[in-house]
Amino acid sequence: MYNVLFVYLAMAVLISIDTIRRDRIQKGKDQERYVQERTLLGQKTKRVLLELKNLTITFGGVTALNAVNLKIYQGEILALIGPNGAGKTTVFNVVTGVYRATSGEVLLNEQSLDGMKRHHITKIGIARTFQNIRLFGDMTALENVITGTDVHKRSGLLGGLFGMPRARREEKAGRVKAHEILQFIGIDEYSDRLARNLPYGVQRRLEIARALGTNPQLLLLDEPAAGFNPAEKVELANTIKKIRDAGYTVLLIEHDMSLIMGISDRVAVLDFGQKIADDLPSVVQNDKRVIEAYLGVPADAS
Amino acid sequence: MFSTLIDQFWSLTLSGIALGFIYVLISLGYTMVYGVLRMINFANSEIFMFGTFATIVISRDFLGNVDGTKSLPLPKLILTITLCLLGSMLVSGLVAVFVELVAYRRLRARGTNKLATLISAIGISIVLSEFMRIITNSRPTLNPRVLEKKSLFEIAGASFRMDTVLTIIFAAVLFVVLDRFVKFSRLGRAIRAVSMNEDASKLMGVDLNKVISATFLIGGLMSGAAAFFYTLTYENTKFNVGFTLGLAAFTAAVIGGIGNIRGAFFGGLSLGLVEVYASSILGTEWKSVTVFIILVLVLVLKPNGIFGEAVQQTRA
């Protein structure tokens, strides 16, 4: 009579234990990484921040990325370009943990991100924006950024509920920091407006601000200039440079060549899921394969 | 514990399959609508319920059948089955279109949240079932016997009765027709296009309102057919008949992978079988619990149902 109940209970208990165990392991890994990060930050060398090693990803037979190798160095702006469907956004999705690599791996500070949960990846220092704006529309601009800063807070729900000193302190610090970031990006005047009511350009910048709120080592920008007029693009280019100069590393997907050539330290080119070039902007600009890819030489010819 | 199962295995299996086919048809109602709207059609159980009453009204009042023990004479039998099946499908289909019009369309046009639509659907579901309750005075209604429940032939102790055989054959045929229809017809392609990407299909010139109405209609037709076979087999109905069946059928749709037509087929059949086996092993009182535990297990292992689309995304 009760066996059914037992089965359910046993199942629930097993799953709970499993989840708790996994979380534990994850926490342990985090701790290690944190320590290593710290020691690495001490050395001010030009070192590899993020590395894609032989990264391959397939969707039901379609290969989106094919054995891609890519290194991103600390403190640079790397632009990732390529025709539509080349797999650029897929790279972002693998790096941020949205997709799992079919083979190969992603290393941040020489640590594999494989199997890591998305929020952990954010916590250890990768943040992104989205091609189609995905802000929290019902929150104000400020709240959007504070949500980013919440990653590193140590006070939890109960602390907030009962107004523990640390929670109050962190809450206040988060607000101050969010304002700083909004000022840094130049949109502090909009801080009390609901995100969805903001002008398009401000929304794009707010996405960057929200990502900066998580205090990332690596900032991924997915077509940040889409829909901008030339004046806005110039302004954006300055902002991105400013971000780089403030010590962040930037990986950028963009279509606008003048913007890319203007700000990138390096450019990598993807075509049909394969990396076909990776060099200084001026070199890439004259690469034969890149020009072919962009001019659309028939597939059989390539 | 297992003695009944062993003793009556084939007969249980047969009734599980027959029940399963009724589930398949109802869960198609859920799955079709879910496919295009990504929304549980909460009123589907009432759409089904109207079909059962349509069957009875046609058979009893229009054709003047009275309850007896024998089958109707063959010409009248064929007439009754044809008219009742078509009538039941038509009524359910129309009720489904009505439900879409009243409870879904306006909200969809405004592009508002799913929950408002869900509550609206729950509201219309209450209205429909209460309407029928008041009309029937809360009483169950009898469907006059059309087919004698005589065994046609027996295989391993399972007696194939006329109604069981009819249900299985017709339901299977209907399923195949629907499957082909959605695959190959123009409307079917439009439905699939909408279910894949609503915005894109709008750009391609698909009339969204028409397609959604058609989807509700088709879902309703399937539930109506289920209603006919249900009434033929169990010979009575009540205003709240849809609730339990609807819940089971929805569960079946989810197990198979909601939004997936073949998933509904698999889910419906396996649910029918699981129900009868579980009832005979654990006792009828644990039937629903077993069903839900299986549901939870399936979803934990395969979060999109067994036939659900395999989205290659990590999960929270």
Add this chain to the structure above:
Amino acid sequence: MKKIQAGVIAALALVLSFTLSACGGGSDTIKIAYQGPLSGGEAQTGIDEQNAVKFAIELYNATNPEKKIELVSADDQGDGTVAAGVAPGIANDESIVAVVGPAYSGATIASLPYYKEAGMPMISPSATKVSLTDPAVAGEFGGPVFHRIPATDKIQGPALGKLAVSGVAAPKVFVVDDQTAYSVGLVEYLLPSLPKASLVGTDSTKNDTADFAPTVAKIKAKGANVVIYTGYYSQAAVLVKQLRDAGYKGIFAGGDGVLNSEFAVLAGAAAEGARLTGATVPLGELSPELAAKFKESQGVEPGVYAAESFDAANIIIEAIKAGNTTRATILAYIKTVAYVGVGGQTISFDANGDSTLGFINGFLVKDGKVVSTGAVK
């Protein structure tokens, strides 16, 4: 902004003004309540009973008495949750002096605390759960306010068992309940009364099951020749049909939940020969003239429990006739009443509230009709 503000204030003022206008005072009528399911799935039972109560009151009021009686309908849907909301309303209405009902045991249990506290005399025409008059069951015992006309399941259970197996040489009994409190309670008293070793199996089915295939399979596997179903008539009809269609030839029996003319209609030929029990006698059988009069004044045939409801109402009416107009005095009157009911027997109540009638009637489905076969002895 201003306009909205003004609107809100106006609305508030409106509500307040309505709130402050209290309702009117009393008159020289006296109120009794009928509590039972008047809407929801069980409504028919309540409507049938209430018609009988109405009928009794109309007969009384037609005699132009000093104090006319007014009926208050308390719809509890036969549901404990609803009853717990309705009962305090009745209990707190000082002008209501007695309650006929509640019709269902579950609703009675939920209502009792309120009526006990208010000292409200109650006479139920149909609540048969044993614990309602069992002082040993704290929390469900209805004394001192609760009384009932019909015999309890303590008597019905054995009677049902006896009726079901009577005339069967080697009974193999299979009992099916429907997981309701009533059904499970009845089984409790039914099982011990069955002949030794005759029970071959039991099953519990949800009370909205459509497909009894697993249960039927069990019954066939056990080779039972007597099936007793303790649920309600609509499910009983489905079960008996599926049993007969599967080739079951034995006896089908049910308790007062199945006892309903609809059962024979719904189950058709399959119901033929079914044996039923109930602590009730059809009004038409007790007094054809009264039944005719009932039909004339209420426009419908008297339903199940019409006689019991009529008697229950009349006991309270007798109390009022005797000049009792408060709950306390009516309660005292009921405690010592010796009322001659429609059936010609004298009804009085024992200390726990059970009536002295204490009979269970047997019924048989014959030619599509439920006919009484006399008390089960």
Add this chain to the structure above:
Amino acid sequence: MKLLNRLREGNLRDWGASFWEQSSPTKRKVIATSLIGFAALAPFMGFGLLDTPVSDYGAVLVYPVGMFILMALGLNIVVGKSGLLDLGYVAFFAIGAYTMAILGTRTSLNTWEIMPIGIALAMLAGLILGLPALRLRGDYLAIVTLGFGEIVRISALNTREIGGPNGIANVPVPPSIGPIKFSLNDQKAFFWVVLIMILLTIWMIRRLSVRRAGRAWEAIRQDEDVAELMGVHTLKYKLWSFSLGAAVGGAAGVLYASKTLFIAPEMFTLNVSILILACVVFGGMGNIWGVVLGAAILAYLPERIRFISDARLLVFGLALVITMNFRPDGLLPRKKREKAIVKSTQDGI
């Protein structure tokens, strides 16, 4: 027509919020105190238009009105704040009620001592359900929670040790608190307890809304994927949301059992879950005052219109359809105004 438009487009909630923000702290205190006072006096307003036919007004205020408001607020944390569709909320209510009934009849613990146990058990149930279920999204979550609700009810129905279908009777009423006695035929004291529980829940929700947890829920509701990519530990916050909702449901259950004195599995059907969900959406998902209003109306309306007895539920269904079609965000929708909620934290709310 103009009025209709105003009714449709008007956002009383924003009006109220801006009014509140413009008020000085003293004024706020006065308003809050008088509102609470007004609510506390509600049991004395049971005459005239507000009175309920048949049902006792005082009892209606406790159940369904008070209890529904309480449960709707609890469910609002789950559905309104974090956007998780839970169709099995009644399970937590049932667990609270059964805890009260079992412990109340078998031990000498009183209602107030059982309350924390009931809450803890409900939260535990929330965790046990949440761990596997919260990996699912949207409608899949809905069907699993629905299943959970049914499992709890059917298990209670099938377990004879806790009464099976007979349920449990003779649950004790709460002991008096000072001069306030809990009496069945005068349920004011129950109402005041419910009111206090409602106020506590409101306090909790308001407080969390402007903290990390509230932002996490809000982010999850609006875009779960992005929330996770922005570093929100979604499973953890979904579990919190679930178990806080469960806690409120459990607390309501404990009080309910102690008030009706008799509970049975039939009281905890799927319909209750759906009704509570309807309260949340009808009033205005995610907005405390909307939920309170919605629950109050949906609980009160069927009692008020008892005179149309048979068509009561029909009218109820129609009301749902019409309201949702004309006000899809509920009667009092969530904030649309342009003012950071964060700001009010400076005043230490």
